[in-house]
Structure formats: structure tokens, C-alpha cells
Amino acid sequence: MGTMGDYLAGLAPDQREALQRVVDVATRVAPDAEEGTSYGMPALRVGGRPLIGVTASAQHLSVFPFSPAVVEAVAADLEGFSLGKGTIRFTVDRPIPDDVLERVVRLRRAELGS
Template identity: 65%
Template sequence: MGSVDDALAALPGPARDALQRVIDIARASAPDAVDGVSYGMPALKVHGKPLIGVTASAKHLSVFPFSSAVVAAVASRLDGFSVSKGTIRFSADHPIPDEVLAEIVRLRLAEIT
């Protein structure tokens, strides 16, 4: 797989745009992050460790912070979203709020560094 942008470019418009927004917020919050792949999904990495990954499935979009502690830390701010130990599911019509995405990246970055 190529860069995160290449992986997202292959998706249909609404899914691509929603996941690109996640990546854009992550890149703004962690400018040293580099493109990569983790667990088979497009991901941004810092110091070789996965920072945040994204995927699209037939029924939802997902953000993977690669940390159950990070998901738990923001779970109270995710009413109306499907949240599990390691992922947050959303749709293009119901995106994760920008400030929550930035907090996810900040918390995960703190774990890595």
C-alpha cells in the first residue's frame, strides 16, 4: 500500500472526504507524523509507532487510535457513536467532532513520546 492519501483516494467521495478530514486533523496535531500502514490499514506513525489509523467498511468508517486508554479517555464525548475498546465508528453524515479528534491524537502522541 502506498501513502495514506493514496489509500484514501481509492474510496468513494463521502467516505474519502470524511477520512481525509481525520487525517488532516491528525497531521495538524502531529506534524512529525509520517504515512505508513499498521495492522493492514492506512495509518500515521510517529517514531515508528502507529498514531492513528482509518478504514472504511460497507456500513461505517472507523478511527483506530491504537490505544484502549485513549478511546476510554474520550468515550464520554462520543455519545451517538459506536465505540469499542480499540475503535470509534462513525459515518460521513455523522463525523467525530474536530476537537475530539485533536484530543485523540494529542493523547496518543503523549503515549508514544
């Protein structure tokens, strides 16, 4: 298991399943992504650069596309979700829609030039 797998294995089953779905969508869009870390969190990386990171906390789950521009580009499709400068927060009961996750990964990948 890699960094992402190790992190997910330590989570509660519902959190693990929700974040695994994010990872599955991301790797479907970016099959060359590799597990690693970025900014101290588990991340998928492309060409050695961070594509997306994920974390779990007691109140929510987060996806980090490491880009305020990417979050801004999908914000209209995430009404009611908690958004930060480079963060999309969601819950097990209210996941980020797959099509929005796919756009996040495509947009971030385009920023990375890959």
C-alpha cells in the first residue's frame, strides 16, 4: 500500500469509502497519478507535482486541488458546500458529485501542464 492507501486504511469505514471514491474518480481521469504527500497530507501526484490531496476530520472530509482557481472554477456547481481558498469540504452524506470531481482533476491537470 502507498501513502494514500495507508491513510485511508486508518479511517472509519464510512470516511474511507467516501475518500476512496474521490481517489477512484481522480485516478480514472489521471491514471498516471501516483500516491505521495503534499503539504503534509496524502495526495495524488502527476509528474512529481500535487494533483489533489484528501483529508478527514471529525466534522467533514476535504479535497485539496492545491489551486484557488480550480475551486473557483467549480464553485457554481458546489452550492451549499463549504469552500475555502484551495479546499472543497464535504460529508459522507453529501459527497461531491462525480462530474464535478472529474472537472476538478481535469482543471488541475491542465494547470500542471500534463
